[in-house]
Amino acid sequence: MGLKIYNTLTRKKQDFSPLNDNQVTMYVCGVTLYDELHLGHARAAVVFDIIRRYLEYKGYQVIYVTNFTDVDDKMIQRAKELKITVFELAERFIEEYFDQMEKLGVKRATYHPRATEHIKEMIELIEILKNKGIAYCVDGDVFFRVRKFPGYGKLSGQSLKELSAGVRIDVDEKKEEPFDFALWKKAKEGEPSWDSPWGKGRPGWHIECSAMAMKYLGESIDIHGGGKDLIFPHHENEIAQSEASTGKEFAHFWVHNGLVTIDNQKMAKSTGNFITLREALEKYDGEVIRYYLLSAHYRSPLNYTKDSLQEASASMERVYNTLESIDEVTFSIKKEANLHKVYPEIESLYKKFFQSMDDDFNTPSALAAIFELVRKANLILEKPSDKNSKLILYEIAEKIRKMGGILGLFQGKKKKLDEKAKDLIQILIDVRNILRQEKRWDLADTIRERLQKLGIHLKDEKDKTSWRISIT
RNA sequence: GGCGGUGUAGCCAAGUGGUUAAGGCGGAGGAUUGCAAAUCCUCUAUUCCCCGGUUCGAAUCCGGGCGCCGCCUCCA
Incomplete structure (x- = not known):
């Protein structure tokens, strides 16, 4: 029996086999480091962790890359609010990210590249596109000329024409056409910027993934993943940039996880409709959250309720x-x-x-x-x-x-008690059993209830009383 | 408006042509227990949003309708 994976690009489940022998290259769009993670981020992380683990179980050597977007508009704004630098903001959330991922049992990726550490690669990629006449520079901004990439729309299943009909954004006057997108943004006063052939500026959002995926995994990769909300425009644009520059297929399989909803509405930071991972982890063990996230198929929406x-x-x-x-x-x-x-x-x-x-x-x-x-x-x-x-x-x-x-479940990473605590529990059990012999049930039951509240369950068996700790 | 998806018990959630529609949570009754917890047994969808059609046979395929969600703007 062989592994089948649903490919967003073909809209079909397809037999999986790697491009190169036994090696699987996998790139998954990570997080922008401007705020706390929520359950939606956790789902994506856990889903691709499972995919990675399963491929490894199958005997493949998996090279797994997931990035940190450590500079963008929201980060700049947030850093201002907090009166810290964008770099400090990134550091803070990266630390938190790894801490929380560990609790969820998500293994570290092979590489966790940061956008700002790959400016050089991005500039090189933009240069290639510019030399091919696909990118154009206007007053310090560089845009991708979508019309020059015939396959545009193949991932999201929309033609340029259809997309144009739905345009409801304020179109940047510098662009030749509404759907051209920024590869490089001219620096504004007081914002972090880097030198480039087009003057000081910073990269557009989409280019980082193309550049980093190609740097670590090569021009064609096996699996590219992310949330369903990234299909358009992010992944469509990644395909355009990457394939226009190399002439090769960028990713063989596109895998997208369904979104987490609350009351059937998308969980998103921008709408204030979310449960942070921190809140969830305060109440439940990471393993419980992991289990919950795996209780629905990864492509289905997952609706969070208070009882979930x-x-x-x-x-x-x-x-x-x-x-x-x-x-x-x-x-x-x-x-x-x-x-x-x-x-x-x-x-x-x-x-x-x-x-x-x-x-x-x-x-x-x-x-x-x-x-x-x-x-x-x-x-x-x-x-x-x-x-x-x-x-x-x-x-x-x-x-x-x-x-x-x-x-990544049922490995018994349960809370461990030290010997003294165990002895204390045993004392309580012994005392309680004397009370039980004397039929002083109210006191015996109180002891049991209070231990229960601490997560320690007593079991009265025929000739002894045993105990165990619950996972939550 | 365009594109994609989805609708299965009180709730969560598999199943995509064929004997009894997985599994979990919750609930009811019983066994066990001093009472519980845990566990076991029985029950909890004669039916898969609705209406047509194809077929010997459909939750599963086709057509139409209705509901919900996502994307089309930053987003896992």
């Missing part, structure tokens, strides 16, 4: 409960279990997981396979365990952890 994360948390608890129960039961047979016998029922669900992932990264379906295994395990756990059932349980836990690993 609670629901995700409850679902994850189910898996963790089972894994812990299995660990308790199979503790003694670990060594033997490593022989890995084959159990057809387990194998078929294991297969379902990979078939789902192969089908354009269908994570909801893949997660369902995990839950079906959880159910099987719970059924076995109901009965008194014998050696054979322990072996099966061990195998199930192994498989769940392996599948979870690909999704």
